[in-house]
Amino acid sequence: MDKEKIKINPEFYDIMPVEYQELVENATYGKEDRGWKDVGSSKELIEEHSLCAGCPESIAFRHILASLPNPEETVMVGSTGCTSLVFPHIALHNIHSLFGNQNAVASGLKRALAYRFPDKIKDVVVLAGDGATVDIGLDMTLQSWFRQEKFATICFDNELYANTGGQESGLMQKGFVGKMAPAGKQFEKVDMPGLAKTSGCHYVAMLTSSKPNRVEKVIRNAVLIAREIGPTYVQIYTPCILEIGKQMMEGLQEMRDSEGPGQRFEYQEFITDEAKAYMEAKHPKKKRKKKRVEEKKVD
Amino acid sequence: MYAVAEVLDESCVAHKGCRLCIMYCPEANTIMFDPEKKVAVVNEYSCKGCELCVVVCNAAKHQAIKMASR
Ligand SMILES: Cc1ncc(C[n+]2csc(CCOP(=O)(O)OP(=O)(O)O)c2C)c(N)n1
Ligand code: SF4
Ligand code: SF4
Ligand code: SF4
Ligand SMILES: [Mg+2]
Numbered sequence: 001m002d003k004e005k006i007k008i009n010p011e012f013y014d015i016m017p018v019e020y021q022e023l024v025e026n027a028t029y030g031k032e033d034r035g036w037k038d039v040g041s042s043k044e045l046i047e048e049h050s051l052c053a054g055c056p057e058s059i060a061f062r063h064i065l066a067s068l069p070n071p072e073e074t075v076m077v078g079s080t081g082c083t084s085l086v087f088p089h090i091a092l093h094n095i096h097s098l099f100g101n102q103n104a105v106a107s108g109l110k111r112a113l114a115y116r117f118p119d120k121i122k123d124v125v126v127l128a129g130d131g132a133t134v135d136i137g138l139d140m141t142l143q144s145w146f147r148q149e150k151f152a153t154i155c156f157d158n159e160l161y162a163n164t165g166g167q168e169s170g171l172m173q174k175g176f177v178g179k180m181a182p183a184g185k186q187f188e189k190v191d192m193p194g195l196a197k198t199s200g201c202h203y204v205a206m207l208t209s210s211k212p213n214r215v216e217k218v219i220r221n222a223v224l225i226a227r228e229i230g231p232t233y234v235q236i237y238t239p240c241i242l243e244i245g246k247q248m249m250e251g252l253q254e255m256r257d258s259e260g261p262g263q264r265f266e267y268q269e270f271i272t273d274e275a276k277a278y279m280e281a282k283h284p285k286k287k288r289k290k291k292r293v294e295e296k297k298v299d
Numbered sequence: 300m301y302a303v304a305e306v307l308d309e310s311c312v313a314h315k316g317c318r319l320c321i322m323y324c325p326e327a328n329t330i331m332f333d334p335e336k337k338v339a340v341v342n343e344y345s346c347k348g349c350e351l352c353v354v355v356c357n358a359a360k361h362q363a364i365k366m367a368s369r
Binding site: 022036039040041043044046047048051053054055056058059061062065212248249251252253 | 318327330339347351354355
């Protein structure tokens with residue numbers, strides 16, 4: 001897809017929904033230097049959706065979609081869960097796969113795209129919940145990494161099955177009592193970044209969605225490295241405020257409280273030498289023209 | 300009745316570069332920067348009333364957003 005394809009025939013302009021007009025006029029498709037700084041002044045690639053008021057998954061979605069390096073030529077693959085309530089409302093090609101199958105679907109998709117469009121760059125990005133990535137889809141997740149499939153896997157870690165009412169997940173913390181897990185989790189939170197490293201990922205990051213500049217950097221690295229080098233994995237804490245008993249305005253504070261030194265979402269980043277050399281050679285760090293005010297304050 | 304966020308133009312310091320509420324509002328295209336008035340402005344139709352914008356604005360001591368009922 002490119003932006004030409006979504007342009008409106010002038011004859012029909014006035015009868016198109018205003019959201020669509022804004023998308024065509026003012027979205028950041030086709031801009032090299034896109035990033036989270038565009039939010040608030042350009043049209044975002046995400047429309048109204050039905051996630052709960054204040055849901056941090058929603059914040060993370062905004063920052064990720066603003067940071068994708070090449071949205072016109074990106075296909076996202078989702079899975080069942082709260083994230084799947086957003087996919088129908090994004091202005092990007094996307095596939096909804098059966099719960100847990102997302103990395104298998106993405107493997108076939110990336111190969112088919114490379115075969116069908118040998119001269120084009122096509123990015124594939126999986127975005128799914130922790131239940132889909134680490135429990136029911138763990139087989140597909142790991143096998144795609146063993147096979148060195150070239151796409152990015154993003155896991156929205158809210159440490160439980162939110163969409164079905166709070167069942168235990170592999171990424172739930174030990175001892176946590178969920179609404180549908182009344183006995184409390186008896187095992188440790190799975191070390192998924194550790195598994196990603198030993199299973200062949202070339203770039204691994206664990207973070208929360210509290211710092212848009214960090215999300216932007218990580219997503220850019222994950223997508224660009226996956227494009228040519230091999231699999232990448234990003235785990236973002238997007239707390240389910242509903243299931244952990246927080247108020248709707250408390251999600252940001254919850255993320256900040258969980259990313260301090262020694263906390264379970266303390267920032268981690270891993271990159272292989274091969275991926276590092278590739279990034280330095282082909283995608284050197286962007287220099288921002290404008291100084292980003294307020295960025296320091298939120299760090 | 301439901302609650303929506305409202306920016307008090309005279310207190311908003313978006314002209315100095317503040318974008319906190321725009322960054323952290325969970326809803327896309329909901330708090331926008333008005334390039335003429337140089338303030339943040341809320342699109343009420345997509346505001347879900349979560350008050351996160353009020354929290355971040357107050358934390359930075361700007362006190363420029365209040366909740367209003369509709
Ligand atoms: C094959 C299959 N098994 C089970 C379900 C039921 N189901 C729907 S959403 C969900 C949990 C999703 O949890 P997670 O992936 O962590 O996403 P979240 O809702 O927490 O964002 C389950 C088990 C399903 N839809 N399909
Ligand atoms: S149930 Fe939890 S994860 Fe799902 S939309 Fe609501 S707050 Fe977000
Ligand atoms: S956080 Fe407050 S001061 Fe800053 S732009 Fe938003 S309304 Fe204005
Ligand atoms: S109340 Fe919530 S949804 Fe409404 S503008 Fe503020 S942060 Fe956005
Ligand atoms: Mg989950």
